[in-house]
Amino acid sequence: MTTFLTILVLVSITVAIWQMVKIFDLTNANRPNTEIANDKDNKINGYLMIAFLVFIYLMMIICVYLYGDLPLLSNSASAHGPQIDNLMIISLVLIFAVQILTQFLLHYFAFKYKGEKGRKALFFADNDKLEFIWTIIPVITLAGLIIYGLFTWTEIMFVEEDEDTVVIELYAQQFNWKARYAGEDNVLGKANVRLIDIDKANILGLDESDPNAQDDVITTELHIPVGKQILFKMRSQDVLHSAYMPHFRAQMNCVPGMITQFAFTPTVTTEEMRATEQMQIKVKRINEIRKEKSKELAAKGEEALEPYVFDYLLICNKICGTSHYNMQMKIIVESEEDYKAWLKEQKVFKNSLVKN
Amino acid sequence: MSEHADTHDHDDHGHHHKETFVSKYIFSYDHKMIAKQYLVTGIIMGIVGILMSLLFRIQIAWPEEPNVLFEALLGKWAPDGVMDADIYLALVTIHGTIMVFFVLTAGLSGTFSNLLIPLQIGARDMASGFMNMVSYWLFFLSSVIMIISLFVEAGPAAAGWTIYPPLSAVELAQGGSGAGMTLWLVSMAIFIASSLLGSLNYVVTVLNLRTKGMTMTRLPLTIWAFFVTAIIGVVSFPVLLSAALLLIMDRSFGTSFFLSDIFIQGEVLHYQGGSPVLFEHLFWFLGHPEVYIVLLPALGLTSEVIATNARKPIFGYRAMIASILAIAFLSTIVWGHHMFVSGMNPFLGSVFTFTTLLIAIPSAVKAFNYITTLWKGNLQFNPAMLFSIGLVSTFITGGLTGIILGDSALDINVHDTYFVVAHFHLVMGISALYGLFAGVYHWYPKMFGRMLNKNLGYIHFWITAICAYGVFFPMHFIGMAGLPRRYYTNSKFPLFDDLSDVNVVITVFALTGGVFQIVFLWNFFYSMFYGKKATQNPWRSNTLEWTTPVEHIHGNWPGEIPTVHRWPYDYSKPGHDEDFVQQHIPLKEGEEELQH
Numbered sequence: 001m002t003t004f005l006t007i008l009v010l011v012s013i014t015v016a017i018w019q020m021v022k023i024f025d026l027t028n029a030n031r032p033n034t035e036i037a038n039d040k041d042n043k044i045n046g047y048l049m050i051a052f053l054v055f056i057y058l059m060m061i062i063c064v065y066l067y068g069d070l071p072l073l074s075n076s077a078s079a080h081g082p083q084i085d086n087l088m089i090i091s092l093v094l095i096f097a098v099q100i101l102t103q104f105l106l107h108y109f110a111f112k113y114k115g116e117k118g119r120k121a122l123f124f125a126d127n128d129k130l131e132f133i134w135t136i137i138p139v140i141t142l143a144g145l146i147i148y149g150l151f152t153w154t155e156i157m158f159v160e161e162d163e164d165t166v167v168i169e170l171y172a173q174q175f176n177w178k179a180r181y182a183g184e185d186n187v188l189g190k191a192n193v194r195l196i197d198i199d200k201a202n203i204l205g206l207d208e209s210d211p212n213a214q215d216d217v218i219t220t221e222l223h224i225p226v227g228k229q230i231l232f233k234m235r236s237q238d239v240l241h242s243a244y245m246p247h248f249r250a251q252m253n254c255v256p257g258m259i260t261q262f263a264f265t266p267t268v269t270t271e272e273m274r275a276t277e278q279m280q281i282k283v284k285r286i287n288e289i290r291k292e293k294s295k296e297l298a299a300k301g302e303e304a305l306e307p308y309v310f311d312y313l314l315i316c317n318k319i320c321g322t323s324h325y326n327m328q329m330k331i332i333v334e335s336e337e338d339y340k341a342w343l344k345e346q347k348v349f350k351n352s353l354v355k356n
Numbered sequence: 357m358s359e360h361a362d363t364h365d366h367d368d369h370g371h372h373h374k375e376t377f378v379s380k381y382i383f384s385y386d387h388k389m390i391a392k393q394y395l396v397t398g399i400i401m402g403i404v405g406i407l408m409s410l411l412f413r414i415q416i417a418w419p420e421e422p423n424v425l426f427e428a429l430l431g432k433w434a435p436d437g438v439m440d441a442d443i444y445l446a447l448v449t450i451h452g453t454i455m456v457f458f459v460l461t462a463g464l465s466g467t468f469s470n471l472l473i474p475l476q477i478g479a480r481d482m483a484s485g486f487m488n489m490v491s492y493w494l495f496f497l498s499s500v501i502m503i504i505s506l507f508v509e510a511g512p513a514a515a516g517w518t519i520y521p522p523l524s525a526v527e528l529a530q531g532g533s534g535a536g537m538t539l540w541l542v543s544m545a546i547f548i549a550s551s552l553l554g555s556l557n558y559v560v561t562v563l564n565l566r567t568k569g570m571t572m573t574r575l576p577l578t579i580w581a582f583f584v585t586a587i588i589g590v591v592s593f594p595v596l597l598s599a600a601l602l603l604i605m606d607r608s609f610g611t612s613f614f615l616s617d618i619f620i621q622g623e624v625l626h627y628q629g630g631s632p633v634l635f636e637h638l639f640w641f642l643g644h645p646e647v648y649i650v651l652l653p654a655l656g657l658t659s660e661v662i663a664t665n666a667r668k669p670i671f672g673y674r675a676m677i678a679s680i681l682a683i684a685f686l687s688t689i690v691w692g693h694h695m696f697v698s699g700m701n702p703f704l705g706s707v708f709t710f711t712t713l714l715i716a717i718p719s720a721v722k723a724f725n726y727i728t729t730l731w732k733g734n735l736q737f738n739p740a741m742l743f744s745i746g747l748v749s750t751f752i753t754g755g756l757t758g759i760i761l762g763d764s765a766l767d768i769n770v771h772d773t774y775f776v777v778a779h780f781h782l783v784m785g786i787s788a789l790y791g792l793f794a795g796v797y798h799w800y801p802k803m804f805g806r807m808l809n810k811n812l813g814y815i816h817f818w819i820t821a822i823c824a825y826g827v828f829f830p831m832h833f834i835g836m837a838g839l840p841r842r843y844y845t846n847s848k849f850p851l852f853d854d855l856s857d858v859n860v861v862i863t864v865f866a867l868t869g870g871v872f873q874i875v876f877l878w879n880f881f882y883s884m885f886y887g888k889k890a891t892q893n894p895w896r897s898n899t900l901e902w903t904t905p906v907e908h909i910h911g912n913w914p915g916e917i918p919t920v921h922r923w924p925y926d927y928s929k930p931g932h933d934e935d936f937v938q939q940h941i942p943l944k945e946g947e948e949e950l951q952h
Contacts, residue, residue: 102752106748126672153705157705239523244838246769250768257632290853318772
């Protein structure tokens with residue numbers, strides 16, 4: 001309803017403006033060329049250019065002040081995270097500098113050289129030196145960025161697997177995630193969606209005859225040990241999904257019919273992350289918002305929202321259907337002992353099958 | 357092919373046959389009428405597309421709250437006035453499709469290529485008037501089919517405008533992937549046919565029908581932009597057509613080009629051996645050049661408008677042509693930057709990072725050249741000029757973030773978040789829309805023989821400019837905070853709760869900006885009948901279209917086609933009394949033809 005009223009108000013504003021314009025036009029009825037900018041228009045719009053420049057700057061300042069320090073930008077929880085963040089910050093600084101400078105030149109020139117009757121513009125069609133300068137500067141800057149970016153990318157994507165690497169399968173389906181651990185033998189059993197047998201509770205389509213599959217563990221929560229390289233092998237059973245773990249600066253699509261992979265080393269446990277000052281501020285802020293919302297909900301007779309506790313998340317980030325907006329899995333980063341203890345409690349594949 | 361044009365060469369008055377209503381307004385061969393048809397169809401589609409975006413912005417700002425607008429417009433898709441999650445995705449999908457293809461490709465390029473190519477190169481009409489007419493009517497047909505697809509029982513296509521299979525291919529995956537998607541594909545196939553007919557026509561016309569003296573280096577930058585755009589279209593659209601056809605085969609005839617190993621809703625599908633990644637390659641082989649198909653014409657129009665209104669030659673004419681060509685070439689080898697995390701070989705990612713960041717160079721050259729063109733000019737702030745400066749502004753802001761997205765390492769964390777939405781809306785959406793508006797304000801007198809109201813134009817520009825920044829600038833920040841795009845509601849993630857007020861701000865800007873487009877619509881349709889009568893050359897411009905009479909006639913020029921003696925940017929040239937010298941005016945004795 002509020003929206004509808006807002007729109008009504010806006011429409012009436014439009015009508016009002018139109019009427020003003022109409023009156024303005026009537027007073028000008030007899031002059032020729034009234035629809036072409038005259039000196040007065042040039043002056044007004046010239047000043048508006050400066051006003052608009054101020055608006056852009058204000059917008060930038062406000063956004064950076066309010067949202068520039070979102071914890072997701074500055075405290076990553078993986079080994080390669082700081083590298084990405086560094087590159088991101090360098091790029092952002094560069095972008096802001098260029099944005100501030102070029103927008104200034106554009107709008108300032110627009111203001112400074114606003115048209116006046118009788119003045120003639122400078123006939124200035126070409127200057128090789130200038131053009132060379134602003135071709136070569138981007139070339140050099142971009143070369144730097146490309147080289148830095150490619151090194152980072154190569155380091156992240158070309159994974160060197162060693163004995164210590166923990167291999168975990170991420171399995172996507174509309175609209176939830178499963179994780180599969182390799183078990184004692186550290187080898188994931190063979191699997192294909194054609195082997196799925198819902199009646200026997202073989203939900204990921206593991207090959208029941210594969211000895212490597214017997215000790216695999218399937219869970220709905222992702223636990224990973226801190227400080228160890230985790231290699232994710234990703235599968236999807238139906239449509240494209242994307243395994244997005246923003247806190248770890250990690251993302252890879254899950255593609256039906258093929259196995260994709262991404263590896264990272266978690267460096268901060270869930271507990272440690274919760275304890276950081278930045279995260280506590282964020283959680284507090286969120287909980288205040290949730291409290292406010294709960295009050296509104298209570299007034300409507302609905303249930304209040306639960307208070308928020310920080311957890312790492314695996315989010316689906318590729319449009320996958322109706323409930324795409326709620327396809328998530330909790331990630332818990334913990335010490336290796338805790339991780340091993342937790343894993344031991346889980347049922348292994350051969351014991352999880354329903355026997356006929 | 358040129359039969360039509362030939363008849364006019366022998367007929368100076370252009371009134372050789374009696375026109376009926378049907379042949380003049382409906383099945384017209386005349387490029388000027390076809391341009392108007394494109395424009396009006398584009399505007400109508402634009403209204404639909406923008407309205408959709410307003411609806412889903414309301415949902416994002418106030419998730420799952422009942423709204424009378426939803427109830428009124430969405431019917432069964434908004435039970436009790438609450439928007440359904442499927443229709444949300446459908447709105448997002450169709451909004452993207454309509455805006456990218458129907459408004460900014462056909463509406464922008466279709467309108468101004470048709471209007472300006474013959475007029476600015478000095479031709480009586482397009483190379484093939486018939487093909488041109490067919491092109492428009494195919495576009496019209498595809499628009500109608502796209503609109504019809506909105507009313508399909510199981511819902512319109514809802515797999516995102518990129519329609520990645522299997523989501524778009526398997527009906528079990530999503531209601532919209534049934535008849536809705538079939539109609540979407542049929543509509544797009546027809547659209548591509550239309551676009552190809554149009555593009556071939558543009559290329560042939562520019563190459564063959566230039567008037568005497570109109571060498572390639574005397575062409576206005578508008579024509580260069582349209583010409584190169586048409587070539588990109590001819591090169592890349594067929595690939596999308598093949599992708600669409602293969603997808604139709606997978607959907608309806610049981611092939612497995614893009615599908616393999618699918619288990620959905622309790623059953624294993626028969627598909628084996630295909631790959632969705634293949635579809636992504638085919639799609640983006642058009643999809644990325646498409647960005648430039650949308651953007652280059654806008655930049656071309658802007659070049660012309662800025663030069664005319666700055667009363668100054670465009671700075672670095674040859675560099676501008678070179679950067680158009682460079683952008684066109686690079687645009688066909690960068691598509692992989694949409695697929696850094698698609699599962700393709702990371703080495704390919706490195707290659708595409710390299711080529712993608714290279715595009716920043718010609719783009720930077722263009723931006724700097726525009727800024728230099730303003731320097732020491734005598735700027736006439738007509739509404740078209742404001743939109744052109746606005747375009748340069750959003751092109752810079754939006755283009756800069758491309759440096760982040762084109763960098764594969766950084767893309768890992770912002771891929772498919774609102775950061776991407778902010779980036780492409782500014783750099784191609786808003787920029788191209790500004791180009792379209794600049795074109796309409798500037799060439800309205802040529803199209804309709806009347807002037808648009810300038811004061812309404814000013815209001816339209818300033819409100820739109822503020823709202824566009826208000827909508828898309830904060831989006832960068834919620835994107836960097838990790839908020840994925842295409843989420844029906846963010847309420848399932850308390851993590852993002854502190855971003856909900858940003859979303860409200862964005863929506864308020866969007867609603868204001870959207871509603872104020874009424875000012876433009878009113879101005880556009882009212883001035884068509886009641887606007888001030890235009891003079892022959894209201895902006896005192898150099899190009900040939902302003903030497904034609906205000907009244908439209910077949911064949912464009914009543915007498916002989918003027919001969920061209922100079923480049924189109926002799927503004928404020930020393931040695932002339934006026935601050936413009938039209939292209940058909942011969943060089944004075946001893947005057948140098950300065951054109952670089």
